[in-house]
Amino acid sequence: MTERLLVVGGDAAGMSAASQARRRRRRDDLEIVAYERSNWVSYSACGEPYHIAGDIEPIERLVARTPEQFGEMDIEVHTGHEVVELDLDRRRAEVLDRHTGRTFATGFDQVVVATGAKAARGNIAGSHLHGVWELRTLDQASALRDVAAARSGNAVIVGGGYIGLESAEAFWRRGWNVTVLTSGDSVLERTVDADLGDWVVESMAREGIRVDTGVRVRCINGTEHVVSVGCDHETIPADVVVLGLGSVPEVELAEEAGIPLGQTGAIAVDDRQRTTIEGVWSAGDCAEVRHRVSGRKVNIHLGTVANKTGRVAGINIGGGDARFPGALGTSITKVCDTEIAATGLKREAAEAAGFDAVEGSASGTTAAGYWPSTADMRIRVVAERGSTRILGAQVVGGPGAGKRIDTFATALWAEMSASELAWADLAYAPPFSGVWDLVHIAARRAAEAARA
């Protein structure tokens, strides 16, 4: 008998699961139908700021596969369709067709809940006004691109995380006057320590992007359309406001269906992406994962994790045996030619996870010191006292700095010590690094601190 797999949410996790399941089971064995409430599936949310900036046109280039292409793989995809209720006992879903406003019921045997995350809204008065945006979906990106391209004026970005800074750069590159407001001590605080975040602030300031840290936004002013943003001591004129206040897992549907959530507030799954309910899987931003360093359950909203967990779910649904090996939270971005990347735990997070943590830092250059286009770089390594085991790393610097984080991510993956990494046979030539890469030097300093 043909089984029916329902996929709720058609972005990275859901469509990875669908694709992997299909690779292993043919249509007469497994029917696969995916419902996505937005108008797009399988798209790169990480590419959205670059569409706004004008780097990537048309927006369809951000789409990895269209519903038609999934159709050719015998995966039925419906955009503009939202699963509004899951009855897991009767294995029936209620689906809202957003084009017609009508709902209908559909049956399934197994389901992948891949509802993702939604923007955290905060409690700012006036955030309902026209001209106040979030940036998560491709529809929002498309609209923001039109806003950014149509004219220029004052853009105020609330939030100093990835989306905030990338949006700020996009508007700046479109010729807008840009102000970033964040309550934090610096920017990218979930990624790097404040002194490294300040490198980013300075590189933005050099380009004329104002970044105000330690600022609380009290209200957004306007009657119909936004006019200004009110902070503690100042009112800043604004023609556009982008709220980058972080994201929270989208778990309402799952919760109402009785799928247990974990302590993080995201859907609890095992390393095969199974919830506690037979035939009910979850993957992506809405699901928990195990952090490989702390060993704790965490909820990480990154495309890498979504793709991997979706793949694991799909392999298992397809009859294979895959386990998600855990996450390090490795992430990277680029703001005004400054590259910022991190993996594992910052020192405070390591201490909160019970480690006796030390750190070692090194400042230097991306290439040989005498290389014409060499750029400044700074690396910090967090290590466990005694063992020198690497617990995390942060990299900030010019072109070529960021992807060095993969060396640390690989070292973390293998639970290497800083003492070992300090001698690793990394590649050297003058256009690429010093003969001792800054990776070595930071690792050595962390090892020295850990043995002190």
Add this chain to the structure above:
Amino acid sequence: MTERLLVVGGDAAGMSAASQARRRRRRDDLEIVAYERSNWVSYSACGEPYHIAGDIEPIERLVARTPEQFGEMDIEVHTGHEVVELDLDRRRAEVLDRHTGRTFATGFDQVVVATGAKAARGNIAGSHLHGVWELRTLDQASALRDVAAARSGNAVIVGGGYIGLESAEAFWRRGWNVTVLTSGDSVLERTVDADLGDWVVESMAREGIRVDTGVRVRCINGTEHVVSVGCDHETIPADVVVLGLGSVPEVELAEEAGIPLGQTGAIAVDDRQRTTIEGVWSAGDCAEVRHRVSGRKVNIHLGTVANKTGRVAGINIGGGDARFPGALGTSITKVCDTEIAATGLKREAAEAAGFDAVEGSASGTTAAGYWPSTADMRIRVVAERGSTRILGAQVVGGPGAGKRIDTFATALWAEMSASELAWADLAYAPPFSGVWDLVHIAARRAAEAARA
């Protein structure tokens, strides 16, 4: 009583050893004197082609530390002085002052033999002619820079290794008409497989640099100055010839002193850089190292290894306890915007070392496929059948490709399997990679091949 350390050879290995020994032992405990036969110490040989090309001026920028700076560290350095004989029983050295042509004797308690490597000369008739060059020392680089800058004409490069290709690009950038001749099937054959080497050949050809593979150079013609290079079927006009025929360890002094050599022909040392003779150390290009993958002794001529082995020797002489953890032969270069890097063993080398080896390859892009400046990239992973243990990797591609080798080098360092690396939490953002980095995809394919 003050001990006396003699350092023979004042480049990376020798001066690293001297510096580390000095950090641990004060002048009244250890006197350190280094003799270097050329006019330079502690310089970046890897930077020489870029001086010839005009990227790095003046040549002094390639010097990490001058004799005067070493003097301030209480390390006595004499350039233009060659140790021509070592009497290890009597602990006396005979030193030739090349400025005066006179020799003198000097005593020592311990000695670091860091004589490096010399260019392999080959057997080409006419290689004594004016206008035929090698490129190893800073003096040669300085002279070649003047040749390249003074005029332009026909440059013929014999050899398709690092030095050959980097010299070729340097002369090409100075406006010369450049031909590279190599007997190999492709270029960089010690580093990458021929199909990957061909990427480099093609990128050079696109810029107008002719690369002829499978060509045997029979003679260099001219009366006093070179006029042409004779190959099997052709005579190529040449105003300058650069011979890049590889390098061999400089071990005559050591051999005559009775220091045992290993099977590679280089000086045999243990992992503390001790020869079999008490108080006699060796490091750098003239010494053997253990290959971490094959477990065999090898002789690798790379600045990274020279710096590390010199450091190990110096720490141990200084009373510390350091062991050289082995080498992977990780290397990287850039030719005409194509980056080439490798670590560990190629498949044939792995098989020669007794492994049942398979490989997985992946072609893709350095950044997200839709990223404006994304470039082609190809990665090959060699793995052990069954265990999927990674044995080696090769990377070729546009800007951003090369340093990915460090991810593999770290994985090799930790003896990771391709199956593990295929799921590692590497960094993703559109300017830096696809959501699955090509590293993942190549590792996954190698793992699949290894399990097949």
